[in-house]
Structure formats: structure tokens, C-alpha cells
Amino acid sequence: MDYSPLLLSCKLAGISTFFLLLIGAPLAYALVFIPMRGKLFIESLIGLPLVLPPTVFGFYLLLLMGEQGSIGRLYKILFDTSLLFTFAGIAIAAILHTVPYVIQPLKASFSRIDRRLLESAEVLGCSKMSCFFRVVLPNSLPGLAAAAILSFAHIMGQFGVILMIGGSIPDETRVASIAIFEYVEAMRYQEAGQLSLALLVVSYLILLTVNILEKKNNEP
Template sequence: MVIAGIAEADWIALLLTLRLALISTVLLLVLCVPLAWWLAFTPSRAKVLIEALVALPLVLPPTVIGFYLLILLGPRGAIGGALESIGLTHLAFSFTGLVIGSMVYSLPFVVQPLQNAFQSLGTRPLEAAATLRAGPSDRFLSVVLPLTRRGFLTAFVLSFAHTLGEFGVLLMIGGSIPGQTQVASIAIYNHVEALNYGAAHGLSLVLLVLAFSLLLAVYALNRRFRLVGVVQ
């Protein structure tokens, strides 16, 4: 079945990609806020080490990350083996494995914008809120979130858009199982290998438009936030 010039299997791969991007990005935002906050304000000497580890996916080949994740999550790995020892299935070649791989590979795209936003905020607004007897959760929700919304928006869009184009990590950890681990980038690769350039072009064009639209939206919203800040 072909819809809008794109085969049904490719639409399934695209929807799987969008699902992966949304789940991994939301999980990263939840998990990375405390880490980014700690990196923004800690005087610890370990900060340099943690920052280097966070930035590692920016310089390592994706296949290297995918290889070690495959070893770790596979049936003989520390995590995969432990799961199998208690009667569960290892995480290699599964959607859960894709989520883990995507989160590792997109980690710096979430942590770094949040860290920069928190550092720009500083501690003075929080100290002022504390003098008004605002609790920690109230300070975060009513002070930190509104004043660092540009950082959160940038982190969300960069992570989401980055996941759309992931290939090496996902191929290593998930393979190419239609409907389960075959994301859009892998489907495009398969089409090119089969010399089916028309199908590769159709799916590539969808990803191109989607990624460009996301980046255009974040730049437009950031510009709007700057103008609102100047007016206020």
C-alpha cells in the first residue's frame, strides 16, 4: 500500500522514528535537569570529568557507541545478562534498546543547553524567591522554568531533531527489524542498497522538511522570547 507516494512500510518506519524521538527526548529532559543544574553550579573538581563524559557522543563515531551498547545490553553483557538471569529478555535488537541508545547519543544536546540556561540565570533570582519563603519546588516551577524556557525549548528540539537522523547507533543496537527497530534512517539506507532511489528520496524528503520545520520553529520562538524580554 502506498500513501502520498510513500510505501506503508516507510510510514511505519517514520512513525517509529517519531515515537522514539518523543520518548527519548522526554526521558532525557526529566533525567538531565538535575545533572545540568549540578554542572551549572557545582564547585567540584569532578565537573570537568563529567562534562567530558557528557560531550563524548559529539566526537565518538556512532558505531563505537552502538557497539559498546550492544555488548552491554546483549545476552552476554552486564545489563542484558543480568536481565536474562532473572528470566527477562535482553535489550539488544529491541525498541527499549533503541531508546537507551538514542538517549546516550543525544545526551549532550539536552545537557549543554540546560546547563547554559541555568548558568545564565544565576542564583540571585532563587535567593530573592527564598526570601519570600518560596520552597524549592515552588522556586523551580515559578522562577527557574519561566526564566530558562528558551534553554528547555532548545534542548527539546535539538534532541528530537537529532534522533530523527540517528543511524549508526541505532543500526548497531537495534538492527533493522521492520515495525520494531527499523527507523526511517535505516529504511533509507536499505532503499539505497536496493537501488530504490525513488523510495529513498520520498522518505528523505519527509525527514528533511520535518527537521527544517523543527529548527525553524525553535529559532522563531527564541527570537520571540528575546523580543518579549526586551519589551518587559
């Protein structure tokens, strides 16, 4: 049995989750603690992947990341290669499609922080950035862990967006969900079953971990 698609899915999920936390944590902090105009519009834009069909989201990404799109042209200028049908392409697609799955748990975790801690830190001379690193993040570790795990799980199961942006190139873009689809299409049910079982076990362990973290986070 070839488990390389599963390993590629884990690689994609790990790398994408790392960048999602780098992007999502400051963004969630800004949405929770910094007053701004149009916050509802920003939050609605971030949440679009939750309601848009993956094929619709993937179609617009295809336009943006193609050589005629703004992201695709910039990537071509920087790296002199196309972004579509590459690992970098599906990683960017996975990140953009998973942003709300990181923002929502982070916002919930940040909102539970006692604002008096931030006020005390500001009185002592901490800047907004210093408060973020010294107060918010240390008091939100369960939320950060939950966001990372949910992000990893979501990317492990992505199909439509990845297929539209990356196709099915072995060891490059052929992740586990696409491999299972192809096995079923070719009536190779044994391989599909083995890979599906592996994903089932991984998904269950991820969900179990999230529930354990939520229980600990809700304990007084």
C-alpha cells in the first residue's frame, strides 16, 4: 500500500498550519482588542470559506493564482515559475481556505482574557505588540492549540480546492483525499479502504485532542 499521499497531506497540513498561526493570531488579536471601522465586513470576508462551496472558492483562487491573476503574476516574477499544480500552490490555497477555522477559536480564546490584565500592562508601559506577546499569547495556549489542531484536521480533509489548484501529481499535489477519490474511481476499493481507515484514525485522534483541550480550557 502506498501511503505517500497521506504523508503529503500531513506535510501540507503541518506547513500550512504553521503559517496560519503566524497570520491568524495577530489578526484575531486585532479583531478582538483593537477598535476599527468595518469590523463586521472584515469578519464576514474572513468567514466566506465557511459558506462558499469549495469549488466556487477554488475557481476564484484559480483565477487569482493563474499566470494572468495577481497572485500568479507576482509569484512568476519572484520565482520564475507557475504557481498552479505545485505544492506551493496547494499550500497557499489551503491557507486561504482554512483562515476562518483558525480565527474563530483564537477569537473565542482571546475574548476570555480578563481585560484588566491588558489595562494593567498598558499602565506599566507595554505597547500593543508587547501586550500581544507577553499577555495575550501566554494566556491563550489552549486556544492556540485548538486552532492549530482544527486547522491541521481541516487541511487533511480538503479535496475540492486542492484538486482545482493542484490537480493530482504524485509526490507533489496528490494528497490523501484525492488519492482515495481516484482509487474509488478505478474500483480499487482495497487501497481506498486502507487509506480511508488511516485518515479515519488520524481524524479521530485530532478530534479527541480538541475535546480534551476544550475541557481543560473550560475548567475553573
